[in-house]
Amino acid sequence: MPLTECVSQLPHAPGVYIFHGDSSLPLYIGKSVDIRSRVMSHLRNPDEERMLAQTRHITCMETAGEIGALLLESHLIKTHSPLFNQRLRRVKQLFSIQLSTEAQACVLKIMDGRQVQHGITPGLYGLFSSLHAANQKLHSLAAQHRLCMQLLGLEKTTSRGCFGWQTKQCAGACVGAEPRMAHDQRLLDALQALQVHTWPFAGAIHLVERRGDWVQKHRIQHWAYQGTSCNRQTTHTIQVMPTHTFDADAYQILVKPLLLNQVEIEPLHASS
Ligand SMILES: [Zn+2]
Structure with a gap:
């Protein structure tokens, strides 16, 4: 069946669509609130010529709503790893920043999924696919909010203060130029948007x-x-x-x- 004929049979409805080639593995999986319109836009996209040349037919699975389409797409991509899906690859290990309080001061650690339970353990911030990415985020937050690299655990503690204090990037909590509480409040505000919320229900x-x-x-x-x-x-x-x-x-x-x-x-x- 020519592709254009395949497309004419797709519904104007939410769901997931699948581009199939010669092998049993799908070439590409996508989702939309309007399957037919979305697939037509793939067919018109010159950047997708390579995928379209390999496509033999297109199928779809309708859903009742958009969330169902998103969940199904994510599940199918992880299960089949289609050749032309760049996003949503399975991440082996998740890393987060864990915030705790010791002696009335904030302490940060970077934890992975073996050390904490995401969705259950409170006080986690950010979902990173590597330790490096989590560290990078902390560095950029420190620069943006004049936080102290020593207090964030990114630098060894010295009596001279952190490197950022010498370059005027740290507001000076490490040398007492700023109250620790003010520093920690800025840290909390900076992390707020990254909070990993714990599961808010008793069960499923x-x-x-x-x-x-x-x-x-x-x-x-x-x-x-x-x-x-x-x-x-x-x-x-x-x-x-x-x-x-x-x-x-x-x-x-x-x-x-x-x-x-x-x-x-x-x-x-x-x-x-
Ligand atoms: Zn400092």
């Missing part, structure tokens, strides 16, 4: 999306997507391995809608 929930009389329920626990059930016999239920493993992509998709109460939620029993 269903995030419910509706389109017409179609209802899809996405099961989520600890920010991990565990699958979708729906009330339509003809539409398959999406089974994801039931996992409690924190997933940074699912977290990014879900954190705003769940915390800002923008979606319909059904709590499930804490034990389920």
